[in-house]
Amino acid sequence: MRIRVINPNTTASMTAAIEEAARAVAAPGTLVEGITPTMGPASIESHYDEALSVPGVLAEIARGEAEGVDGYVIACFGDPGLDAARELARGPVLGIAEAAMHSASHLGRGFSVVTTLSRTAGRAADLAERYGMDRFCLGIHACEIPVLELEDPKARTVIADACRDAIHADNSDAIVLGCAGMADLCEWLTEEIGVPVVDGVAAATLTVQSLITMGLRKSGRGEFAAPPPKHYTGLLAEFSTDGQEAHS
Structure with missing residues:
Protein backbone atom coordinates (compact mmCIF):
# COMPACT_ATOMS: atom_id res chain seq x y z
CA MET A 1 0.00 0.00 0.00
CA ARG A 2 1.33 3.44 -0.97
CA ILE A 3 0.06 6.62 0.68
CA ARG A 4 1.34 10.03 -0.29
CA VAL A 5 1.13 12.80 2.28
CA ILE A 6 1.22 16.06 0.36
CA ASN A 7 2.36 19.19 2.16
CA PRO A 8 0.68 21.98 0.14
CA ASN A 9 3.41 24.44 1.05
CA THR A 10 6.95 24.28 -0.29
CA THR A 11 8.89 24.19 2.99
CA ALA A 12 10.82 20.92 2.88
CA SER A 13 11.61 20.81 6.61
CA MET A 14 7.89 20.87 7.38
CA THR A 15 7.30 18.07 4.88
CA ALA A 16 9.92 15.98 6.67
CA ALA A 17 8.17 16.47 10.04
CA ILE A 18 4.79 15.68 8.49
CA GLU A 19 6.14 12.51 6.90
CA GLU A 20 7.58 11.39 10.23
CA ALA A 21 4.21 11.89 11.95
CA ALA A 22 2.45 9.89 9.26
CA ARG A 23 4.96 7.06 9.26
CA ALA A 24 4.76 6.78 13.04
CA VAL A 25 1.16 5.54 12.84
CA ALA A 26 1.24 3.61 9.54
CA ALA A 27 1.02 -0.16 9.63
CA PRO A 28 3.97 -2.38 8.65
CA GLY A 29 3.93 -2.76 4.89
CA THR A 30 2.38 0.66 4.28
CA LEU A 31 4.73 2.93 2.35
CA VAL A 32 4.23 6.55 3.38
CA GLU A 33 5.86 9.26 1.27
CA GLY A 34 5.96 12.92 2.25
CA ILE A 35 5.73 15.15 -0.80
CA THR A 36 6.73 18.80 -1.27
CA PRO A 37 5.17 20.33 -4.41
CA THR A 38 7.41 22.07 -6.92
CA MET A 39 5.18 25.16 -6.89
CA GLY A 40 3.29 27.05 -4.24
CA PRO A 41 3.70 29.29 -1.20
CA ALA A 42 6.28 28.78 1.54
CA SER A 43 3.43 28.66 4.05
CA ILE A 44 -0.36 28.93 3.95
CA GLU A 45 -1.84 31.69 6.09
CA SER A 46 -4.43 33.36 3.86
CA HIS A 47 -7.06 32.60 1.24
CA TYR A 48 -4.57 33.83 -1.37
CA ASP A 49 -1.91 31.38 -0.16
CA GLU A 50 -4.44 28.57 -0.11
CA ALA A 51 -5.70 29.26 -3.64
CA LEU A 52 -2.18 29.32 -5.06
CA SER A 53 -1.24 26.10 -3.27
CA VAL A 54 -3.88 24.09 -5.12
CA PRO A 55 -2.12 23.72 -8.52
CA GLY A 56 0.91 22.21 -6.80
CA VAL A 57 -1.30 19.79 -4.87
CA LEU A 58 -3.16 18.72 -8.01
CA ALA A 59 0.08 18.23 -9.93
CA GLU A 60 1.23 15.82 -7.20
CA ILE A 61 -2.10 13.96 -7.25
CA ALA A 62 -1.80 13.54 -11.03
CA ARG A 63 1.77 12.30 -10.66
CA GLY A 64 0.73 9.87 -7.96
CA GLU A 65 -2.05 8.47 -10.14
CA ALA A 66 0.45 7.84 -12.94
CA GLU A 67 2.72 6.04 -10.45
CA GLY A 68 0.04 3.84 -8.89
CA VAL A 69 -0.36 5.51 -5.49
CA ASP A 70 -3.28 4.07 -3.49
CA GLY A 71 -4.35 7.07 -1.42
CA TYR A 72 -3.47 10.61 -0.35
CA VAL A 73 -3.44 12.96 2.61
CA ILE A 74 -3.57 16.72 2.07
CA ALA A 75 -1.54 18.01 5.01
CA CYS A 76 -2.79 21.55 5.52
CA PHE A 77 -5.62 22.43 7.91
CA GLY A 78 -7.45 24.41 5.24
CA ASP A 79 -7.80 21.16 3.24
CA PRO A 80 -6.87 23.06 0.03
CA GLY A 81 -7.96 21.50 -3.24
CA LEU A 82 -9.64 18.53 -1.54
CA ASP A 83 -12.65 18.31 -3.86
CA ALA A 84 -10.55 18.67 -7.01
CA ALA A 85 -8.05 16.10 -5.73
CA ARG A 86 -10.91 13.64 -5.24
CA GLU A 87 -11.93 14.13 -8.84
CA LEU A 88 -8.43 13.20 -10.03
CA ALA A 89 -7.70 10.30 -7.69
CA ARG A 90 -9.00 6.75 -7.89
CA GLY A 91 -8.30 6.02 -4.24
CA PRO A 92 -9.30 7.91 -1.09
CA VAL A 93 -8.10 11.48 -0.44
CA LEU A 94 -8.41 12.93 3.07
CA GLY A 95 -7.78 16.42 4.38
CA ILE A 96 -6.28 16.75 7.83
CA ALA A 97 -8.97 19.11 9.17
CA GLY A 200 -4.83 15.57 11.63
CA VAL A 201 -1.80 14.12 9.83
CA ALA A 202 -1.95 10.93 11.90
CA ALA A 203 -5.76 10.83 11.79
CA ALA A 204 -5.91 11.25 8.01
CA THR A 205 -3.13 8.74 7.37
CA LEU A 206 -4.89 6.07 9.42
CA THR A 207 -8.26 6.83 7.82
CA VAL A 208 -6.83 6.52 4.31
CA GLN A 209 -5.05 3.32 5.29
CA SER A 210 -8.27 1.87 6.76
CA LEU A 211 -10.32 2.68 3.66
CA ILE A 212 -7.75 1.05 1.40
CA THR A 213 -7.55 -2.00 3.69
CA MET A 214 -11.33 -2.39 3.42
CA GLY A 215 -11.03 -2.31 -0.36
CA LEU A 216 -12.89 0.99 -0.61
CA ARG A 217 -12.15 3.50 -3.31
CA LYS A 218 -13.59 6.83 -4.34
CA SER A 219 -16.98 6.71 -6.00
CA GLY A 220 -16.61 7.47 -9.69
CA ARG A 221 -20.16 8.77 -10.07
CA GLY A 222 -21.46 12.30 -10.35
CA GLU A 223 -19.58 15.18 -8.83
CA PHE A 224 -16.41 13.25 -8.05
CA ALA A 225 -16.07 11.52 -11.40
CA ALA A 226 -12.90 12.40 -13.30
CA PRO A 227 -13.06 15.99 -14.59
CA PRO A 228 -14.27 16.31 -18.19
CA PRO A 229 -11.65 16.72 -20.94
CA LYS A 230 -10.80 20.37 -21.24
CA HIS A 231 -8.11 22.61 -22.69
CA TYR A 232 -6.14 24.95 -20.41
CA THR A 233 -3.77 27.70 -21.52
CA GLY A 234 -0.95 29.84 -20.21
CA LEU A 235 0.53 28.86 -16.86
CA LEU A 236 -2.14 26.17 -16.52
CA ALA A 237 -1.33 24.42 -19.80
CA GLU A 238 0.06 21.34 -18.07
CA PHE A 239 -3.26 20.86 -16.28
CA SER A 240 -5.21 20.25 -19.50
CA THR A 241 -7.37 17.12 -19.27
CA ASP A 242 -7.95 16.64 -23.00
CA GLY A 243 -4.63 14.89 -23.63
CA GLN A 244 -3.35 17.75 -25.76
CA GLU A 245 -0.56 20.16 -24.96
CA ALA A 246 -2.03 23.63 -24.58
CA HIS A 247 -0.43 26.76 -26.01
CA SER A 248 -0.96 30.27 -24.77
Missing part, protein backbone atom coordinates in the same frame (compact mmCIF):
# COMPACT_ATOMS: atom_id res chain seq x y z
CA GLU A 98 -11.65 16.70 8.02
CA ALA A 99 -9.95 13.70 9.61
CA ALA A 100 -8.97 15.45 12.85
CA MET A 101 -12.42 16.85 13.53
CA HIS A 102 -14.14 13.53 12.93
CA SER A 103 -11.63 11.73 15.15
CA ALA A 104 -12.01 14.28 17.96
CA SER A 105 -15.80 13.99 17.83
CA HIS A 106 -15.45 10.41 19.09
CA LEU A 107 -13.51 11.43 22.20
CA GLY A 108 -15.99 13.53 24.16
CA ARG A 109 -18.84 16.01 23.94
CA GLY A 110 -16.79 18.59 22.10
CA PHE A 111 -13.37 19.82 21.05
CA SER A 112 -11.47 23.06 20.63
CA VAL A 113 -9.27 23.90 17.65
CA VAL A 114 -5.93 25.57 18.35
CA THR A 115 -4.53 27.10 15.20
CA THR A 116 -1.72 29.45 14.18
CA LEU A 117 -2.94 32.95 13.27
CA SER A 118 -6.36 34.36 14.12
CA ARG A 119 -6.94 35.23 10.45
CA THR A 120 -7.23 31.48 9.71
CA ALA A 121 -9.99 30.87 12.27
CA GLY A 122 -12.78 31.68 9.83
CA ARG A 123 -11.62 28.99 7.44
CA ALA A 124 -11.55 26.44 10.27
CA ALA A 125 -15.09 27.43 11.24
CA ASP A 126 -16.27 27.04 7.64
CA LEU A 127 -14.78 23.55 7.48
CA ALA A 128 -16.35 22.53 10.79
CA GLU A 129 -19.75 23.49 9.36
CA ARG A 130 -19.06 21.76 6.05
CA TYR A 131 -18.07 18.51 7.76
CA GLY A 132 -21.05 18.55 10.12
CA MET A 133 -18.72 19.18 13.05
CA ASP A 134 -20.04 22.57 14.19
CA ARG A 135 -22.03 20.73 16.86
CA PHE A 136 -18.78 19.39 18.33
CA CYS A 137 -16.45 22.31 17.61
CA LEU A 138 -16.82 24.45 20.74
CA GLY A 139 -14.23 27.09 19.87
CA ILE A 140 -11.34 28.06 17.62
CA HIS A 141 -8.30 29.70 19.21
CA ALA A 142 -5.12 31.15 17.71
CA CYS A 143 -1.70 31.01 19.32
CA GLU A 144 -0.57 33.82 16.96
CA ILE A 145 2.55 31.98 15.82
CA PRO A 146 3.21 32.14 12.04
CA VAL A 147 3.52 28.73 10.39
CA LEU A 148 7.23 29.09 9.62
CA GLU A 149 7.98 29.92 13.26
CA LEU A 150 6.43 26.72 14.64
CA GLU A 151 9.84 25.05 14.50
CA ASP A 152 11.16 27.50 17.11
CA PRO A 153 11.57 25.55 20.39
CA LYS A 154 9.84 28.39 22.25
CA ALA A 155 6.65 27.83 20.22
CA ARG A 156 5.65 24.68 22.07
CA THR A 157 5.17 26.54 25.36
CA VAL A 158 2.95 29.14 23.68
CA ILE A 159 0.91 26.41 21.98
CA ALA A 160 0.50 24.47 25.23
CA ASP A 161 -0.74 27.61 26.98
CA ALA A 162 -3.21 28.25 24.13
CA CYS A 163 -4.50 24.66 24.46
CA ARG A 164 -5.04 25.05 28.22
CA ASP A 165 -6.84 28.36 27.71
CA ALA A 166 -9.05 26.78 25.05
CA ILE A 167 -10.05 23.89 27.31
CA HIS A 168 -11.06 26.25 30.09
CA ALA A 169 -12.81 28.75 27.80
CA ASP A 170 -14.83 26.12 25.94
CA ASN A 171 -15.13 23.38 28.58
CA SER A 172 -13.95 21.03 25.84
CA ASP A 173 -12.83 17.41 26.11
CA ALA A 174 -10.18 17.37 23.37
CA ILE A 175 -7.93 19.60 21.31
CA VAL A 176 -7.58 19.54 17.53
CA LEU A 177 -4.29 20.96 16.29
CA GLY A 178 -5.05 23.43 13.52
CA CYS A 179 -1.84 23.14 11.52
CA ALA A 180 0.18 20.25 10.09
CA GLY A 181 3.28 22.02 11.38
CA MET A 182 2.17 21.13 14.93
CA ALA A 183 2.06 17.39 14.25
CA ASP A 184 5.25 16.60 16.13
CA LEU A 185 3.86 18.19 19.32
CA CYS A 186 0.83 15.92 19.62
CA GLU A 187 2.12 13.32 22.07
CA TRP A 188 3.89 15.91 24.24
CA LEU A 189 0.83 18.14 24.38
CA THR A 190 -1.43 15.24 25.37
CA GLU A 191 0.79 14.54 28.37
CA GLU A 192 1.26 18.21 29.16
CA ILE A 193 -2.37 19.34 29.23
CA GLY A 194 -4.12 16.11 30.21
CA VAL A 195 -6.74 15.79 27.46
CA PRO A 196 -6.61 14.03 24.08
CA VAL A 197 -4.82 16.08 21.43
CA VAL A 198 -5.60 15.11 17.85
CA ASP A 199 -3.13 15.61 15.01
Whole structure:
Protein backbone atom coordinates (compact mmCIF):
# COMPACT_ATOMS: atom_id res chain seq x y z
CA MET A 1 0.00 0.00 0.00
CA ARG A 2 1.33 3.44 -0.97
CA ILE A 3 0.06 6.62 0.68
CA ARG A 4 1.34 10.03 -0.29
CA VAL A 5 1.13 12.80 2.28
CA ILE A 6 1.22 16.06 0.36
CA ASN A 7 2.36 19.19 2.16
CA PRO A 8 0.68 21.98 0.14
CA ASN A 9 3.41 24.44 1.05
CA THR A 10 6.95 24.28 -0.29
CA THR A 11 8.89 24.19 2.99
CA ALA A 12 10.82 20.92 2.88
CA SER A 13 11.61 20.81 6.61
CA MET A 14 7.89 20.87 7.38
CA THR A 15 7.30 18.07 4.88
CA ALA A 16 9.92 15.98 6.67
CA ALA A 17 8.17 16.47 10.04
CA ILE A 18 4.79 15.68 8.49
CA GLU A 19 6.14 12.51 6.90
CA GLU A 20 7.58 11.39 10.23
CA ALA A 21 4.21 11.89 11.95
CA ALA A 22 2.45 9.89 9.26
CA ARG A 23 4.96 7.06 9.26
CA ALA A 24 4.76 6.78 13.04
CA VAL A 25 1.16 5.54 12.84
CA ALA A 26 1.24 3.61 9.54
CA ALA A 27 1.02 -0.16 9.63
CA PRO A 28 3.97 -2.38 8.65
CA GLY A 29 3.93 -2.76 4.89
CA THR A 30 2.38 0.66 4.28
CA LEU A 31 4.73 2.93 2.35
CA VAL A 32 4.23 6.55 3.38
CA GLU A 33 5.86 9.26 1.27
CA GLY A 34 5.96 12.92 2.25
CA ILE A 35 5.73 15.15 -0.80
CA THR A 36 6.73 18.80 -1.27
CA PRO A 37 5.17 20.33 -4.41
CA THR A 38 7.41 22.07 -6.92
CA MET A 39 5.18 25.16 -6.89
CA GLY A 40 3.29 27.05 -4.24
CA PRO A 41 3.70 29.29 -1.20
CA ALA A 42 6.28 28.78 1.54
CA SER A 43 3.43 28.66 4.05
CA ILE A 44 -0.36 28.93 3.95
CA GLU A 45 -1.84 31.69 6.09
CA SER A 46 -4.43 33.36 3.86
CA HIS A 47 -7.06 32.60 1.24
CA TYR A 48 -4.57 33.83 -1.37
CA ASP A 49 -1.91 31.38 -0.16
CA GLU A 50 -4.44 28.57 -0.11
CA ALA A 51 -5.70 29.26 -3.64
CA LEU A 52 -2.18 29.32 -5.06
CA SER A 53 -1.24 26.10 -3.27
CA VAL A 54 -3.88 24.09 -5.12
CA PRO A 55 -2.12 23.72 -8.52
CA GLY A 56 0.91 22.21 -6.80
CA VAL A 57 -1.30 19.79 -4.87
CA LEU A 58 -3.16 18.72 -8.01
CA ALA A 59 0.08 18.23 -9.93
CA GLU A 60 1.23 15.82 -7.20
CA ILE A 61 -2.10 13.96 -7.25
CA ALA A 62 -1.80 13.54 -11.03
CA ARG A 63 1.77 12.30 -10.66
CA GLY A 64 0.73 9.87 -7.96
CA GLU A 65 -2.05 8.47 -10.14
CA ALA A 66 0.45 7.84 -12.94
CA GLU A 67 2.72 6.04 -10.45
CA GLY A 68 0.04 3.84 -8.89
CA VAL A 69 -0.36 5.51 -5.49
CA ASP A 70 -3.28 4.07 -3.49
CA GLY A 71 -4.35 7.07 -1.42
CA TYR A 72 -3.47 10.61 -0.35
CA VAL A 73 -3.44 12.96 2.61
CA ILE A 74 -3.57 16.72 2.07
CA ALA A 75 -1.54 18.01 5.01
CA CYS A 76 -2.79 21.55 5.52
CA PHE A 77 -5.62 22.43 7.91
CA GLY A 78 -7.45 24.41 5.24
CA ASP A 79 -7.80 21.16 3.24
CA PRO A 80 -6.87 23.06 0.03
CA GLY A 81 -7.96 21.50 -3.24
CA LEU A 82 -9.64 18.53 -1.54
CA ASP A 83 -12.65 18.31 -3.86
CA ALA A 84 -10.55 18.67 -7.01
CA ALA A 85 -8.05 16.10 -5.73
CA ARG A 86 -10.91 13.64 -5.24
CA GLU A 87 -11.93 14.13 -8.84
CA LEU A 88 -8.43 13.20 -10.03
CA ALA A 89 -7.70 10.30 -7.69
CA ARG A 90 -9.00 6.75 -7.89
CA GLY A 91 -8.30 6.02 -4.24
CA PRO A 92 -9.30 7.91 -1.09
CA VAL A 93 -8.10 11.48 -0.44
CA LEU A 94 -8.41 12.93 3.07
CA GLY A 95 -7.78 16.42 4.38
CA ILE A 96 -6.28 16.75 7.83
CA ALA A 97 -8.97 19.11 9.17
CA GLU A 98 -11.65 16.70 8.02
CA ALA A 99 -9.95 13.70 9.61
CA ALA A 100 -8.97 15.45 12.85
CA MET A 101 -12.42 16.85 13.53
CA HIS A 102 -14.14 13.53 12.93
CA SER A 103 -11.63 11.73 15.15
CA ALA A 104 -12.01 14.28 17.96
CA SER A 105 -15.80 13.99 17.83
CA HIS A 106 -15.45 10.41 19.09
CA LEU A 107 -13.51 11.43 22.20
CA GLY A 108 -15.99 13.53 24.16
CA ARG A 109 -18.84 16.01 23.94
CA GLY A 110 -16.79 18.59 22.10
CA PHE A 111 -13.37 19.82 21.05
CA SER A 112 -11.47 23.06 20.63
CA VAL A 113 -9.27 23.90 17.65
CA VAL A 114 -5.93 25.57 18.35
CA THR A 115 -4.53 27.10 15.20
CA THR A 116 -1.72 29.45 14.18
CA LEU A 117 -2.94 32.95 13.27
CA SER A 118 -6.36 34.36 14.12
CA ARG A 119 -6.94 35.23 10.45
CA THR A 120 -7.23 31.48 9.71
CA ALA A 121 -9.99 30.87 12.27
CA GLY A 122 -12.78 31.68 9.83
CA ARG A 123 -11.62 28.99 7.44
CA ALA A 124 -11.55 26.44 10.27
CA ALA A 125 -15.09 27.43 11.24
CA ASP A 126 -16.27 27.04 7.64
CA LEU A 127 -14.78 23.55 7.48
CA ALA A 128 -16.35 22.53 10.79
CA GLU A 129 -19.75 23.49 9.36
CA ARG A 130 -19.06 21.76 6.05
CA TYR A 131 -18.07 18.51 7.76
CA GLY A 132 -21.05 18.55 10.12
CA MET A 133 -18.72 19.18 13.05
CA ASP A 134 -20.04 22.57 14.19
CA ARG A 135 -22.03 20.73 16.86
CA PHE A 136 -18.78 19.39 18.33
CA CYS A 137 -16.45 22.31 17.61
CA LEU A 138 -16.82 24.45 20.74
CA GLY A 139 -14.23 27.09 19.87
CA ILE A 140 -11.34 28.06 17.62
CA HIS A 141 -8.30 29.70 19.21
CA ALA A 142 -5.12 31.15 17.71
CA CYS A 143 -1.70 31.01 19.32
CA GLU A 144 -0.57 33.82 16.96
CA ILE A 145 2.55 31.98 15.82
CA PRO A 146 3.21 32.14 12.04
CA VAL A 147 3.52 28.73 10.39
CA LEU A 148 7.23 29.09 9.62
CA GLU A 149 7.98 29.92 13.26
CA LEU A 150 6.43 26.72 14.64
CA GLU A 151 9.84 25.05 14.50
CA ASP A 152 11.16 27.50 17.11
CA PRO A 153 11.57 25.55 20.39
CA LYS A 154 9.84 28.39 22.25
CA ALA A 155 6.65 27.83 20.22
CA ARG A 156 5.65 24.68 22.07
CA THR A 157 5.17 26.54 25.36
CA VAL A 158 2.95 29.14 23.68
CA ILE A 159 0.91 26.41 21.98
CA ALA A 160 0.50 24.47 25.23
CA ASP A 161 -0.74 27.61 26.98
CA ALA A 162 -3.21 28.25 24.13
CA CYS A 163 -4.50 24.66 24.46
CA ARG A 164 -5.04 25.05 28.22
CA ASP A 165 -6.84 28.36 27.71
CA ALA A 166 -9.05 26.78 25.05
CA ILE A 167 -10.05 23.89 27.31
CA HIS A 168 -11.06 26.25 30.09
CA ALA A 169 -12.81 28.75 27.80
CA ASP A 170 -14.83 26.12 25.94
CA ASN A 171 -15.13 23.38 28.58
CA SER A 172 -13.95 21.03 25.84
CA ASP A 173 -12.83 17.41 26.11
CA ALA A 174 -10.18 17.37 23.37
CA ILE A 175 -7.93 19.60 21.31
CA VAL A 176 -7.58 19.54 17.53
CA LEU A 177 -4.29 20.96 16.29
CA GLY A 178 -5.05 23.43 13.52
CA CYS A 179 -1.84 23.14 11.52
CA ALA A 180 0.18 20.25 10.09
CA GLY A 181 3.28 22.02 11.38
CA MET A 182 2.17 21.13 14.93
CA ALA A 183 2.06 17.39 14.25
CA ASP A 184 5.25 16.60 16.13
CA LEU A 185 3.86 18.19 19.32
CA CYS A 186 0.83 15.92 19.62
CA GLU A 187 2.12 13.32 22.07
CA TRP A 188 3.89 15.91 24.24
CA LEU A 189 0.83 18.14 24.38
CA THR A 190 -1.43 15.24 25.37
CA GLU A 191 0.79 14.54 28.37
CA GLU A 192 1.26 18.21 29.16
CA ILE A 193 -2.37 19.34 29.23
CA GLY A 194 -4.12 16.11 30.21
CA VAL A 195 -6.74 15.79 27.46
CA PRO A 196 -6.61 14.03 24.08
CA VAL A 197 -4.82 16.08 21.43
CA VAL A 198 -5.60 15.11 17.85
CA ASP A 199 -3.13 15.61 15.01
CA GLY A 200 -4.83 15.57 11.63
CA VAL A 201 -1.80 14.12 9.83
CA ALA A 202 -1.95 10.93 11.90
CA ALA A 203 -5.76 10.83 11.79
CA ALA A 204 -5.91 11.25 8.01
CA THR A 205 -3.13 8.74 7.37
CA LEU A 206 -4.89 6.07 9.42
CA THR A 207 -8.26 6.83 7.82
CA VAL A 208 -6.83 6.52 4.31
CA GLN A 209 -5.05 3.32 5.29
CA SER A 210 -8.27 1.87 6.76
CA LEU A 211 -10.32 2.68 3.66
CA ILE A 212 -7.75 1.05 1.40
CA THR A 213 -7.55 -2.00 3.69
CA MET A 214 -11.33 -2.39 3.42
CA GLY A 215 -11.03 -2.31 -0.36
CA LEU A 216 -12.89 0.99 -0.61
CA ARG A 217 -12.15 3.50 -3.31
CA LYS A 218 -13.59 6.83 -4.34
CA SER A 219 -16.98 6.71 -6.00
CA GLY A 220 -16.61 7.47 -9.69
CA ARG A 221 -20.16 8.77 -10.07
CA GLY A 222 -21.46 12.30 -10.35
CA GLU A 223 -19.58 15.18 -8.83
CA PHE A 224 -16.41 13.25 -8.05
CA ALA A 225 -16.07 11.52 -11.40
CA ALA A 226 -12.90 12.40 -13.30
CA PRO A 227 -13.06 15.99 -14.59
CA PRO A 228 -14.27 16.31 -18.19
CA PRO A 229 -11.65 16.72 -20.94
CA LYS A 230 -10.80 20.37 -21.24
CA HIS A 231 -8.11 22.61 -22.69
CA TYR A 232 -6.14 24.95 -20.41
CA THR A 233 -3.77 27.70 -21.52
CA GLY A 234 -0.95 29.84 -20.21
CA LEU A 235 0.53 28.86 -16.86
CA LEU A 236 -2.14 26.17 -16.52
CA ALA A 237 -1.33 24.42 -19.80
CA GLU A 238 0.06 21.34 -18.07
CA PHE A 239 -3.26 20.86 -16.28
CA SER A 240 -5.21 20.25 -19.50
CA THR A 241 -7.37 17.12 -19.27
CA ASP A 242 -7.95 16.64 -23.00
CA GLY A 243 -4.63 14.89 -23.63
CA GLN A 244 -3.35 17.75 -25.76
CA GLU A 245 -0.56 20.16 -24.96
CA ALA A 246 -2.03 23.63 -24.58
CA HIS A 247 -0.43 26.76 -26.01
CA SER A 248 -0.96 30.27 -24.77
